[in-house]
Amino acid sequence: MLPFLTFLLVLGQTIQGEQWDIYDLADSLGCKDFVSALQNTGPMYVLSNNDSGPFTVFAPTDDAFNNLPANIAAIFNFGNWEYMHEIITFHITYGNMTLADFHNEAKLPTWQGQDLRVNIYSNTSGGAPIVTAEGARIVKSAVATNGIVHVVDHVLYNYPQVSADQYVHEQRNMTTLDLVVQITDLQDKLRGDNITLFAPQDSVFENIEGFMNKTLSNNTRITNLVKNHMVNSTLYSTSLTDGSVLTNTLGQHIVVKKNGTTITLNGVSVLRSDVSVTNGVVYTIGGLLFPA
Structure with missing residues (x-):
C-alpha cells in the first residue's frame, strides 16, 4: 500500500489527491475494513486497475463497520461470501460522480444491480448541504485515477429489497x-x-x-x-x-x-x-x- 496522504478537504468539495487508484485511495482514507471486504469479495482486482472504470465508490469508515446491526455484522463475521458480495458491490456505482454531480433523490445503478439513492438536504447549521447515500452521510471525498471515493459514515445495505x-x-x-x-x-x-x-x-x-x-x-x-x-x-x-x-x-x-x-x-x-x-x-x- 502507498503511504497515507493527508487531504485538505472542505466538505462539499471533491479534492484531487495523488495519482492513486480507488483501492489504494480508500485504504489511505482510513477505510481499512472496507478495503479488507473488497479483498475478500473480489472487487479489489477491478478497483485497483487503472485501466478500469471510472467508478464512484462509497467507502464506509471503520466505525461504520464496528456499529453494524447484529444481523448484518454476522454476515461479515461468519464470512457469508454471497451476502458480503451483495453488500460490498452495492457500494460501487459507475462514472465520475462528484458531490456537484448529485441531485436530490438521484438513483445510481450499482454493481449489485439495485439502485442506490442519493439525497441532498439543507444544513441548518449554515454549512455545506448534507449529502447522503442510502441515508449514510458523505463525510469526505477524493479523486482517484479511475474514479472517485466518497467516505460515508454507515455501511450501505438495502435489505429487504422491497417497496x-x-x-x-x-x-x-x-x-x-x-x-x-x-x-x-x-x-x-x-x-x-x-x-x-x-x-x-x-x-x-x-x-x-x-x-x-x-x-x-x-x-x-x-x-x-x-x-x-x-x-x-x-x-x-x-x-x-x-x-x-x-x-x-x-x-x-x-x-x-x-x-x-x-x-x-x-x-x-x-x-x-x-x-x-x-x-x-x-x-x-x-x-x-x-x-x-
Missing part, C-alpha cells in the same frame, strides 16, 4: 397497518417513489379502544390515517433536526424533536429509523401521528 407496501406486508409487528392499507386500497400510494412512511406497530392499534370495530369501518378515517403518516420525499434521520416541521400528504404538520439518536414526531417515539426501501425510507413508530 414500502411490501415491507409493511412482511413485518410481523405491522399486521394492522397492512390490513388498513389493503382495506383502503392504498398499496399504490405506498409504492409511489420518494416517500417517507412512519409506520405504527401493532401494539399502537391494540391500545385504541374500539379500533377494529369502529375505526376500520370508516373508510375515510382510515384512509386519512395512512396518509397522515406519509411524506412525499425521502427523509432519512440525518435530515431531521430538532424543531424542524414536516408536512404529510394531508398537508398537516409533523414536529420533530431530536436529541442525539432519540427522535419523536408530534410526541410519538421513533422506535426504528432509516429502513431503506426501493421507493424511499420507513420508520417504525410507537404511536399514531395526530396533527401538531
Whole structure:
C-alpha cells in the first residue's frame, strides 16, 4: 500500500489527491475494513486497475463497520461470501460522480444491480448541504485515477429489497397497518417513489379502544390515517433536526424533536429509523401521528 496522504478537504468539495487508484485511495482514507471486504469479495482486482472504470465508490469508515446491526455484522463475521458480495458491490456505482454531480433523490445503478439513492438536504447549521447515500452521510471525498471515493459514515445495505407496501406486508409487528392499507386500497400510494412512511406497530392499534370495530369501518378515517403518516420525499434521520416541521400528504404538520439518536414526531417515539426501501425510507413508530 502507498503511504497515507493527508487531504485538505472542505466538505462539499471533491479534492484531487495523488495519482492513486480507488483501492489504494480508500485504504489511505482510513477505510481499512472496507478495503479488507473488497479483498475478500473480489472487487479489489477491478478497483485497483487503472485501466478500469471510472467508478464512484462509497467507502464506509471503520466505525461504520464496528456499529453494524447484529444481523448484518454476522454476515461479515461468519464470512457469508454471497451476502458480503451483495453488500460490498452495492457500494460501487459507475462514472465520475462528484458531490456537484448529485441531485436530490438521484438513483445510481450499482454493481449489485439495485439502485442506490442519493439525497441532498439543507444544513441548518449554515454549512455545506448534507449529502447522503442510502441515508449514510458523505463525510469526505477524493479523486482517484479511475474514479472517485466518497467516505460515508454507515455501511450501505438495502435489505429487504422491497417497496414500502411490501415491507409493511412482511413485518410481523405491522399486521394492522397492512390490513388498513389493503382495506383502503392504498398499496399504490405506498409504492409511489420518494416517500417517507412512519409506520405504527401493532401494539399502537391494540391500545385504541374500539379500533377494529369502529375505526376500520370508516373508510375515510382510515384512509386519512395512512396518509397522515406519509411524506412525499425521502427523509432519512440525518435530515431531521430538532424543531424542524414536516408536512404529510394531508398537508398537516409533523414536529420533530431530536436529541442525539432519540427522535419523536408530534410526541410519538421513533422506535426504528432509516429502513431503506426501493421507493424511499420507513420508520417504525410507537404511536399514531395526530396533527401538531
